[in-house]
Amino acid sequence: MVRIEQPVLEAEPNVINEKLIRSCTQIAGRDPESVEEKKRTIPFAEVEDVSFSFRSLAVISNLQGLVNLVKLQLDNNMLEKIENLGHLTRLTWLDLSFNNISKIEGLETLTNLTDLSLFNNQVEVIENLDTLQCLQVLSMGNNALKKLNNVMYLRQFKSLRIVKLEGNPICKDPEYRSYILSHISQLTYFDYRRVSQPDVTAALEQHQDEMIEIQEKEENQALEEEAAAEKAAHEEKMRETNLEGVETLMDTMVKEDAEWQKLSRVPGLLDGWNDIRDKFNVATEEFKNTILEQYRKKKSEHEEFETSLRDFLHEKDTKARQYITEYEKMKKEAMGKVRQGEPGEAEYLLLAPKAKLVMLKQQLMDLEQEVGEALTELCHEFEGNYMEITEANKGHYNTYFAQVRDLENTFASQVTSVALQLIDKFANDSNEVDKLEDDVRTLLGDKDLLINALQASHDGHTSKIDTVEDKLVNQEVSNANDLINSTVVWEARRSRERVSEIVNYVERNMMDLEEAQREDEAGYDV
Structure with a gap:
């Protein structure tokens, strides 16, 4: 090159x-x-x-x-x-x-x-x-x-x-x-x-x-990326609606079960799991639909609250601007007369705008007090409605996970019964025993070892169910509290800022009026 x-x-x-x-x-x-x-x-x-x-x-x-x-x-x-x-x-x-x-x-x-x-x-x-x-x-x-x-x-x-x-x-x-x-x-x-x-x-x-x-x-590759995007969107939806981990609960229970792989090699022992999974899927689909509907209710409640806030604040802001416009008009006319009038007249000409400014401050403060009281009431109403949905959701979570626990308990009872039957069967049939893997023969040859393994598996499953339930219920309450607290914090900050705006506006305008009067008096002295 x-x-x-x-x-x-x-x-x-x-x-x-x-x-x-x-x-x-x-x-x-x-x-x-x-x-x-x-x-x-x-x-x-x-x-x-x-x-x-x-x-x-x-x-x-x-x-x-x-x-x-x-x-x-x-x-x-x-x-x-x-x-x-x-x-x-x-x-x-x-x-x-x-x-x-x-x-x-x-x-x-x-x-x-x-x-x-x-x-x-x-x-x-x-x-x-x-x-x-x-x-x-x-x-x-x-x-x-x-x-x-x-x-x-x-x-x-x-x-x-x-x-x-x-x-x-x-x-x-x-x-x-x-x-x-x-x-x-x-x-x-x-x-x-x-x-x-x-x-x-x-x-x-x-x-x-x-x-x-x-x-x-x-x-x-495009199909894979589309599938991955759909999966990611679905997972995000599950997180947003506080359903994370529900659909995959059964798979997670098995994946985290240290005994499952060993027990799955025992012929016929876990055959009932598929039936339990089918019932789980039916219960889960119904539960998901319920929570998704509740999520829509929460979202609608929040949107209605925000709309009410906007409409109410717009109405009061319009009234405040009307007060301010009336004052600004009077001030502008008075200042024009001061500039065009004879020296020494400013004190008299500016009396009316000063009095109007004092009255304006009171009007705006009264209006802000009215707004603050109304916002507090709106926030309390929103909090009550939103927390009512949250409490209902806690009940839905508890009901659903009680169903899942019942399914797990039913399976544990069934598999224990099957285990005892298998122990008896293989104890009386040496030919069948010889066909088994060594670790399976060991399990079936020791009743306590097998029952302990089943109990450990069951305990792990129920622990996982409890963990997911606690996480989702706590998250549901935490999300609601965070939203409610954010509205309270916003309302308090808005009120402080508005009062500060009123005070600064009045002080700034009073200084303008007094400065105009001083300039007029200085010219008069000359």
């Missing part, structure tokens, strides 16, 4: 500092003086475009304040590593061309990038760009890309329209262009040439077998 060496590479390395940033900041405008003034004074947080082209930079650093940067040019420097760019999350355009970069890295958080240039570097592998799904333009010509199949990496970028790879070792492959056009078929321009549909069709035919296999894999 032929590299285009730049004269800047022979210069002494430069360091990014405030002075350099300001001189490199790009400001739109035709007046040179105003542009330079803007460069000297603009806060770094407002800078959107910086060009460090041909600045002999060896390291990317000191860009912390440029948090709203949209376009960044670092081309034609001495950079060997991409670093310290992670905070520039608003970047859409990044130029790192004509440097000495050998590895793509440090770009993971730049998810808004649409245009990336690494032209004329030393990169051997296209990698570490997975999060840049907005990418539309990628320039990687004149690098060291050696493996044509590495270009498959770019297939994931569905928005990619322009790709430049000319000047890499892979370009020598006779299938280079057809491989690119078949594997990244959505391109509009490739290596400075517009891509035509006939070229894409021909490329797809040339690589037909491979593309069929790739598409099948992608379809299967």
Whole structure:
């Protein structure tokens, strides 16, 4: 690969500092003086475009304040590593061309990038760009890309329209262009040439077998991702509605049962489990529907509460604004008369607005007291309604888990009975005993050992049932208390803030009136 060496590479390395940033900041405008003034004074947080082209930079650093940067040019420097760019999350355009970069890295958080240039570097592998799904333009010509199949990496970028790879070792492959056009078929321009549909069709035919296999894999992967997303959404719904662990309770009980695997090898011992599981599934489905309906009731109650709050506060805020508007009108008229009147008249002219302001404060405070009392009542009503649903849910949880316990107890009783029958059966039939595995023979040959194993299994199951029930009931109560407490905290904070607003507003306006009076008196004295 032929590299285009730049004269800047022979210069002494430069360091990014405030002075350099300001001189490199790009400001739109035709007046040179105003542009330079803007460069000297603009806060770094407002800078959107910086060009460090041909600045002999060896390291990317000191860009912390440029948090709203949209376009960044670092081309034609001495950079060997991409670093310290992670905070520039608003970047859409990044130029790192004509440097000495050998590895793509440090770009993971730049998810808004649409245009990336690494032209004329030393990169051997296209990698570490997975999060840049907005990418539309990628320039990687004149690098060291050696493996044509590495270009498959770019297939994931569905928005990619322009790709430049000319000047890499892979370009020598006779299938280079057809491989690119078949594997990244959505391109509009490739290596400075517009891509035509006939070229894409021909490329797809040339690589037909491979593309069929790739598409099948992608379809299967898409189905797996869809299934995983549905599963995650369902699990989130179970957490949100406080049903986490209910559907998988039976499986979890068995998975955490240290005795289960051993007992399952005893012929016929656990056959009744499938019947118990079926009954569990029926009870669980009914329970889930009940809790989901209760969840909808809670959500509806909360939404109705918030709607009532908004409507009530809007009504009272409208009334408060009406009071304030009346005062502001009187103040404006009085201040106008003071400015136009004779010196010494201000004290008389401002008496009415001062009295109105005192009355306004009382009106707003009375209104706030009325609001506070009404909000307290609304919150108490909401709390009562919401906690009623919560208490009902506690009953639903207790009823359901009592059913599950009954099923487990029934199974434990059945399996113990079956165990005693098996002990008798195998004790009287040596031929059947000889067919058994050693550990099974040991179990069936020792009644106490088998009964203890069954009891340990049963205890583990009931313990798991109790644990899940306690967790869900406690979570139900905790969620309700958190919601109720948050409304109480909000109401108290809103009241404090509103009283503070009233006091500050009145004090500020009284100061305005008194200042106008003092200025008038000063003019009168003169």
